[in-house]
Amino acid sequence: MEKVRRYISGQHTSTEIRWHLALLVLVFWGLVFCAWLGYPAEHKYSVTKKTLSALGSFDEHHNPEWFWLFSVAMVYCGLTMAPIILYIRRRVMAISELGARVGSVFFLVGCAAIILTGLFPDAHRDVIGNWEWRQIHVKVAVLIALAFSMGIFWHGGLLIRDKLTRKTFAEQGRLPYLKLIAPFLVCLPVFVAVGMRIDWASVWVVVRGALGNTGSPATADLDVAFKGLRSYPLLEHLSIWALTIFVVWFAAVLPSESD
Numbered sequence: 515m516e517k518v519r520r521y522i523s524g525q526h527t528s529t530e531i532r533w534h535l536a537l538l539v540l541v542f543w544g545l546v547f548c549a550w551l552g553y554p555a556e557h558k559y560s561v562t563k564k565t566l567s568a569l570g571s572f573d574e575h576h577n578p579e580w581f582w583l584f585s586v587a588m589v590y591c592g593l594t595m596a597p598i599i600l601y602i603r604r605r606v607m608a609i610s611e612l613g614a615r616v617g618s619v620f621f622l623v624g625c626a627a628i629i630l631t632g633l634f635p636d637a638h639r640d641v642i643g644n645w646e647w648r649q650i651h652v653k654v655a656v657l658i659a660l661a662f663s664m665g666i667f668w669h670g671g672l673l674i675r676d677k678l679t680r681k682t683f684a685e686q687g688r689l690p691y692l693k694l695i696a697p698f699l700v701c702l703p704v705f706v707a708v709g710m711r712i713d714w715a716s717v718w719v720v721v722r723g724a725l726g727n728t729g730s731p732a733t734a735d736l737d738v739a740f741k742g743l744r745s746y747p748l749l750e751h752l753s754i755w756a757l758t759i760f761v762v763w764f765a766a767v768l769p770s771e772s773d
Contacts, residue, residue: 524600528770531601535762538594543758545587552580565747566754567636567651581635588632592625598765599625605768606669608683609676617672620665627661630654662757663705669764670698683769697763704756707749 520526526534549569553559557575559568568576570584577584603618634641634650641647676682677691 522597524597524602524604526597526601531598531765534594534598534601535765538591538598539758539762542587542591542594545583545590549577549580549583549587552583553577554579561751562748565636565750567631567655570632571636571648573637576637581637585632585635589629592627592629592632595628595761596622596625598761602669602765602768605770606672608769609672609680613668613672617665617668620661620668624658624661624665627654627657631658659708659753666698666701666760670695673698693767694764697760697767700763701756701760704749704752708753 521530521534546566546569550559553569554577557577564576567584570577570581570588572578572581599618599621602621603614606614606617631651631654634647634654636651637647639647641650673691673694683691683694
């Protein structure tokens, strides 16, 4: 039980975190693969035409029988990733305690949004009042993108600042910054492609609304802002793969306390 509590709080050793990362990837993508196997052949699932969320939709034209496997995968991913974020926070505290805490908030919000995308599938039926399952699903999916994007850029900034100033990790007699920056470089092309499909004017309207400067409905503006992204399913798939690679790679190469 003590070991379980240690894992939940992100107190892994460098070896234990690698096992944790392996379980995250194998179980999550294994469940997604099973949901894909159950997807009716006559519906012709394709990453260039359908989003990953289609595997979790119980609409008749999607995956009405095995959609729940995708929901389980998303809930599992969000829950299992949270301790990894706490592990990252503990390691990054060597650079900046406040910066590590702020960065972990971004990532943990993203983990919560991942869980919610599983609990609210991408389906066209009413669930709360006039709200459809899909409406909630899209909102929390957007939150995943925003939260993890902000978290990734935040951590990248922390590393660059430390490299130019304190050189915390270099004091260990190594030069680990290249291998730490590498996961960010993998995500960069995906970020550029995603950014080109987003209506940033609508995003700014949402930000202003959140700050209380306008009465414009944020939900409608979010739909407009990310409409171009949702109409290009392959880019959504690339974003999810890039996020998986980033979390696994970054957590795996962070210097351990014993290094």
